Amino acid sequence: MSAFWYYVFTLVFFLFDYFILAMGLNIQYGETGILNFAYIGFVAVGAYITGVTGMPSSAGTGQQYILGWGLPFPINLILGGLTASALALVVALIALRRLRTDYLAVVLISLSLVLYDVINNYVPLFNGADGLYNVPEPLAGFFKLTTNSFVPFFAMLTGVVAVIMWWVMSRxxxxxxxxxxxxxxxxxxxxxxxxxxxxxYKLTSMLIGSFYAGVGGGLIIQFGGSFNPTAWLPGETFVVFAVILVGGVGNNIGLLVGALLVETLLIHLPAFLPSIPGHPGLIEYIDTMVVGVLLMVMLWFRPQGVVPERIRRSPFTLAKRSGQxxxxxxxxxPVAPVEITTAVGQETTNG
Amino acid sequence: MPALLAENVTAGYGRTPIITDISLSVEKGTVTTIIGPNGAGKSTFAKAVVGILRPTNGRIVVGDLDITRMPGHQIPRHGVAYVPQNDNVFKSLTVRENLEVGGFAVKGDTSARMEEILSVFTDLDKAREKKAGFLSGGQQNLLAIARALMVGPSVIVLDEPTAGLSPAYTDVVWNQVERIAASGTGVLVVEQNVERALHHAHFVHIFVAGSNHVHGLASEIASLDLAAIFLGRAEANRS
Structure with a gap:
């Protein structure tokens, strides 16, 4: 497979994966109004758990990590999602019951920083700052895939997962x-x-959204074969926010558009462009600036996003419109008004 | 048996009581209003009735069920509906969706109930697929009332349903309030407009400084020196 197609399928993978991530954040923020600034933390937990439950025991691998159960795909992926939901349950029971949106946001962003520091510094958990690597490529042995053919295969598989999760979310x-x-x-x-x-209801929203975050993270670690703390800096949460704000809050199709515009075209496509001579890495910084400016422009001129939340019409109205x-x-x-003709007594006890 | 009975209710925010020892009842098929100066505790009492605030003393009974300690979200299932004062509709939802959310506490299909309500609230029927945020203030208040009716309440508590409305729309809202009462529901209205309250209500309670200062038939209350009562200058307790 040529480098061009490798890049194309990489972009396709990130399109579908961020579509899943955006659906998870959208049900929390777009549908329920929960400002989950720790969203990337749930993505990371899903990624790490998917990784360590799919990898064999750490003995002799040169890495330190917990579990190492060697579970097959998609069991490890589902476990990653469920663990992210379990973390959300703990967070929600502590913070969601008593805090309003803005205070909850502050607590969640703190949680994201704490998670980052713990995972980055406590090496026995997920191999610390080095992160996990040599994560098995799911189903590669079953389908006898090479490293090259795995990329398009997994991009398409992620597409199938995204469609299933989109169908569930639509329901x-x-x-x-x-x-x-x-x-x-x-x-x-x-x-x-x-x-x-x-x-x-907020708890339900948190659990569902975090499951999506965990699955999205699990797909990332299995696609790349590695995952470390630089992949989920707390600021990454705002990239997912940018996806849903640009695409259209509360609209699943808008999320796909947002994933295409922000994650695929602005974040990953420029990463494949040649460097500016004398300024290596400058494109990535410009990239981040462009996302920030785009976010501000969208919030100012089109806060409803590219594809706004649609009005959900009832079968009654649709039938009426089509003349059926x-x-x-x-x-x-009809409710017939009734005259009150008798005086009604009233007891009062306070005087 | 009254639709709603409150006995010696004391409630407030934190440890500070705003209302003390309030008692009143709302009979089926009648409109009872609470009037009084700002800060008298009218809205606080309404919130205590519907479970937003938990009374520190006293009891609240609906029909023969004591709801004093019941979690707020369970109270609508027992026939108590509440219409808050401001921002009382879900603005990004359509009129129809607002009504559907209102009926969510009811088991079974609520579409017939919705059609029944929309046949009475004709303004809303025309705008059923419009987002509630695009309705006028008066229409939004009507929608909030209509939504409260979705549970088929035995008591409905309205917190200043005509605040900020034009005189014409105030008439529309009050006409609907009277219709609701006429259908057998007990209606408790917190109202700032004394003239309207006296005109439309069967019974009136005047709250002053957190207590139920005066109460009686609307016609009797109309004959009192209300300005003096509002300013706390009259000792007009009566029953």
Missing amino acids: ITKAPLGRTLRAIRDDDGVAATLGKSVFR TLDDRAVVV
Whole structure:
């Protein structure tokens, strides 16, 4: 496979992977209004757990890490997602119940920094600053894939995973659960007065979003075969935020567009461009600046994103518009006003 | 049996009580209003009734069920609906979605109930697929009331439903409030506009400095020197 196609499939992988990551953050922030500034931390936990549960025992590998169960794909990937959700459960039970959005954001960004420091410095956990490497390529042995053929294979496999996760997320956001999450995003106080346990719904959103983060992270470590703390600096969270803000908060199709524009075209495509003579690495810095400027421009001129959140029409309205016969739900039951003709007594006890 | 009974309710924020020893009842099919100067504890009482604030003393009973210690999110399931004062709709959801969210505490299909409500709130029916944020202030208040009706409440608590509305829309809202009461629901309205409150309500309570200072039939309250009562100059306790 030529270098060109290698790059193309690498871009395709990141497009699908960031689509998954964006869906996870979107249900938390876009649908529920939770400012999860630690999102990249959940991605990292998913990546590390996927890695160490898929790798054999660390003895003799020159690395230090826990577990080393050698589990096959996709069991290790699912474990990565579930572990990220478990971390979210702990965080939510401590922080989500009592803190409002802005304070929660501060706690979460602190969590991200703590996670980073622990994993970076406590070597026996995930091999410290060196990170994990020689992570097995999933299904490569089964399909007899070479290093070259693995890249397009795994990019397509990630696409299949992304489509499945998109289908699941669409079901969630179209269901009453999704509507309730959006109601909580708009006003959690009002939602609570309508019989909703706001904490329970926010917790659900955190668990689902973190599972997506963990799976997205798990795919990254298996695609690249390595993962270390430089891959998940706390600022990386804002790249995922940029994906959903540019693409369109609350719209799954918008997230794909955001992943294409931000992650694929702005972050990864320039990385393959030749360096500016005399200024190695300058393109990457310009890259980050461009993402920041794009974010500001979008928030100022088009806060709804490239593909805005769409109005979800009911079957009733769609039927009405297309001139079809309305179903039973269209039957109007009039409420007849009733005159009050008798005086009603009232007891009061406070005087 | 009253639709709502509050006995000696004391509540506030933190350890500071805002209302003390408040008692009142709301009968089925009637409109009861609470009026009083700013800071009298009207909205605080409404919040205590619907479980947003937990009373430190007293009890609140709906029908024959004591809801005093019940978590706020469970109270709507027992027939108590609440319409907050401001920002009371989900602005990014459509009118229909707002109503669906309102009916989520009810088991089973709520679409017939929604159609019934929309047939009464005709302004909302025309805008059912519009985002609530694009409605006028009056329409938003009507939507909040309509949404509260989705659970088929036995008691509905409205916190200043006409605040900031034009006189024309204030009439519309009050007409709907009267219709709701006429259907058998007990309605408790916190209201700033004394004239409106006296005109539309069957019973009126005047809160002053956190206590239920005066109460009685609206016609009786109308004959009192309300300015003196509001300023705390009249000792007009009566029953």
